[in-house]
Structures are given as C-alpha cells and as structure tokens.
Amino acid sequence: MNPTFWSDFWPNFAATIVGVAAGIPIGFWLNRHAERSAAERRRKEIRAAEARRVSEEKQRTREALEQLEPAIRAHAGWFKILGAWSNMNEYHEGPLAELWIVLRGQIVPAHLSDRRLFGDLAVHFERCVRFDELVRLRASLSMAGPPLQQTRTQTDEAAIKTRLNNMTKAVGADPEKIANRVAGEIASLQSPA
Numbered sequence: 001m002n003p004t005f006w007s008d009f010w011p012n013f014a015a016t017i018v019g020v021a022a023g024i025p026i027g028f029w030l031n032r033h034a035e036r037s038a039a040e041r042r043r044k045e046i047r048a049a050e051a052r053r054v055s056e057e058k059q060r061t062r063e064a065l066e067q068l069e070p071a072i073r074a075h076a077g078w079f080k081i082l083g084a085w086s087n088m089n090e091y092h093e094g095p096l097a098e099l100w101i102v103l104r105g106q107i108v109p110a111h112l113s114d115r116r117l118f119g120d121l122a123v124h125f126e127r128c129v130r131f132d133e134l135v136r137l138r139a140s141l142s143m144a145g146p147p148l149q150q151t152r153t154q155t156d157e158a159a160i161k162t163r164l165n166n167m168t169k170a171v172g173a174d175p176e177k178i179a180n181r182v183a184g185e186i187a188s189l190q191s192p193a
Contacts (some may be wrong), residue, residue, distance in 0.1 A: 057108045061187035068121070069182045071099050075128060075175040096132065100125035113188050117181055124178050131142035 100121065109118040 001137050038114075056113050058189050060106045063188055064103040065102060065182050065186050068099060069179050071096075071119075071184065072175050072179040072182060075124075075161050076179075078128075078131065078177055097125040097128040100128075106172065111189065112185055114181055114185060117185060120178060120181070124175065144185070 104122070107118060107121075112118060121135070
C-alpha cells in the first residue's frame, strides 16, 4: 500500500464525513425556511385577494343602494295616493319594483350594518308589486258591465280599498324611512372599513 494514498485519503474522508454531517441539517433548515417563506407569501396573497373581494362586494352593494334610494323616495308619493283611495279616479301604474329585481343580487347583506335592511327592502318592493296588482285590478273593475257585475265590483272595490289602506299603514311601510336607512348604509359603505 502506498503511504501517500492513506495520508491523502484520511483528510478527504474526514472532510466528506464532516460535510455530510453538517450539510444534511443545514439543507433541512434551508428547505424549511424556504417552505415557510412560500407559505407566508401564499397567506399574504390570500388575505389580499379576500380584501379585494370584500372591497368589490361593498362597492357593488353601495352602488346598488345608490340606485335604489331615489326609486324608494319616489314611492312615497304613491303610498300616500294609494292610502287615499279617493285620489284614484282613473288607472295609474303603481310603484314599480323592477329595479329591485335587477339589483338585489348586487347587495351583499353581510356588509350592511343594518342587518334588517335587506329584508325590509324585499318587503317594500313586494308591497310595490302588490300595490301595482291591486291598482290594475281596480282599473279593470271600473269597467263594469251589467248590474250584476256592478254589485260585485262594488264589493271587490271595497276589499281592494281595505287592502291598500292596510298595506300603506303597515309597520315599516313608510318609503321615506326606508330611503333614509338606505342613505345611512350608503354613507357607512363609503367610509373606509
């Protein structure tokens, strides 16, 4: 055996053993550090995406409420007219609810500070649909024919009048109050959260 081989072998062998013994734990540590950094980046990206989603939902909700508020305020006159049946001498189209049907999907109730507002809006616009149906029914009854139909028309007209009066005086039926609540929500959605 060559003595130079062994004299060169042992230091290289020892360096290899020390390198492996120290390198494996350092490699694991570097791997863990890289995984933690990647996981933290993913968490930050998820939080940022969630914040963007919430911001966009709030903006859509605010924009929908901004469109609904003037329509609701316009309904106040109809509620007064329909409550005073004597003003209904001819056919009128009642307060319309189409805007609600289009915009209700844009409103995210979770972002409203007034948790009852979404339900109250749904009830308000359902009342508008019922008002319109009753107004159309009354208009169709005003064209009564023979005496038998006139008697039935008077009975039906009294029932319609009672229903309209009850609907205009129901709890939460004041469009101005609902519109004011909507305006409050618009203001709260404009302020930074």
